[in-house]
Amino acid sequence: MKHTISTLMASAAVALTMSTAAHAQEWFPFPVEVWETMAMDSARTKMDYEPLEKASKAWDICVSFPHMKDAYWLGVDYGVTEEAKRLGVKANVVEAGGYTELNTQISQIEDCVSAGADAVIIGAISFDGLNNLVGEIRSKDIPVIDVINGMSSEELSAKSLVSFGEMGAKAGEFLAAEHPSGGEAAKVAWFPGPAGAGWVEAGNTGFAGAIEGSAVEVVDTKYGDTGKEAQSKLIEDTLEAYPDLDYIVGTAVTAEAAVPILRSRGLTDQIKVVAYYFTPGVAQGISRGQILAAPTDSTVIQGRIAVDQAVRILEGKDFMMHVGPELQVVTQENYKDFDPTSTLAPDGFRPVFSVE
Incomplete structure (x- = not known):
């Protein structure tokens, strides 16, 4: 019924x-x-x-x-x-x-x-x-x-x-607002998650659509399992290939893994991090100023x-x-108003x- x-x-x-x-x-x-x-x-x-x-x-x-x-x-x-x-x-x-x-x-x-x-x-x-x-x-x-x-x-x-296409779009819109058409260009490495998963394909489509026409350039897209080890390896490989990167954007696990890797390489000030969904690690990263933003799907x-x-x-x-x-986008600016009980164990x- x-x-x-x-x-x-x-x-x-x-x-x-x-x-x-x-x-x-x-x-x-x-x-x-x-x-x-x-x-x-x-x-x-x-x-x-x-x-x-x-x-x-x-x-x-x-x-x-x-x-x-x-x-x-x-x-x-x-x-x-x-x-x-x-x-x-x-x-x-x-x-x-x-x-x-x-x-x-x-x-x-x-x-x-x-x-x-x-x-x-x-x-x-x-x-x-x-x-x-x-x-x-x-x-x-x-x-x-x-x-x-x-x-x-x-x-x-x-x-x-929810629509993971809209989750990806929310992350893309955040970047596009920071780097609009005609503005300062930004080189982005994009880590949407495991290839073939419905939410990943949707997120990828949403993200790509949201940055279209902006000054954001995706220099590489890396698919992979959402285990910390798999995402860390993808990040390390990407940093070797693109030393002039401006952003790492992707899964919550990608964002969590990126924070210590960037710190160990002395790249925290150069490369910023955005996630397209939410976890406790992302919440901690936003609260500490290590991750810029992430949408939450509760x-x-x-x-x-x-x-x-x-x-x-x-x-x-x-x-x-x-x-x-x-959907709600959590940023460093509005984090104090975010109620985590809808999203985090x-x-x-x-x-x-x-x-x-």
Whole structure:
């Protein structure tokens, strides 16, 4: 059953009858954009998201991530598992080990479904590579929620994700404003992430479009896994090839890795750093003046919404078919006003793989 605004608003009214003290501790209502269809280019409506108060039973939800090697996916894990606890459902979280491990992700999800999962939430390694699997799962009348990364399957039940094209564009717009057409030229090395991942291709397109016509020149584009070691190697290679570089722009892991590398080479004043999504390391870099800016897609909230979508579908309740938090660009100037709880897991949080 697809969402209807009137029913969702009625649900919001019910949720708002909770005590003020209890509501103050919750993550909602949260400002989101709701797409009319699964397509990223469909019309959108802004509204506040209100989840269910509780699930009617302890549904078993399978959650699959590409990896848990960086704090970005740790934030998604925190959002998913905390919302599962709040709603009173079970969650079984698996991670494939990296963006090269598509077959592992597929087999892990198949095992989850065989074990009796009522719904599946997927942070996809590949934009197209899981489509057959999604079709098989949906043929068993099991809902599939696309979280964070994006998939091209037309059989998905719902999406909890933003446009990574717009994330890339936000980073590009920041640079283009610093280096407009006719202004001071800037040589940029661009690190969009692992080739073939849907979010990476979208981010790359958005970034390229945003800097078009500006004085920003991309001298090299380096694709690679979002592990710290892989990104560090790409950065080192790039610095050797382009000693006159002005910016390193790319994934949050790229930005985190760049800070100590530039410091060790004495290049901190010459080469600036921008990320196109957000992690604790990026937050620290911005607060310390080591990273200029990064957009946040409210990672924790995307994980929470995916769980709520799954439960709503399982219980035959109205749901938003495609929803994502409003984007915000965090800079050194506005950092003090940024609320990290929407995006970052708490300090000391360790991966949670099971909620019973």
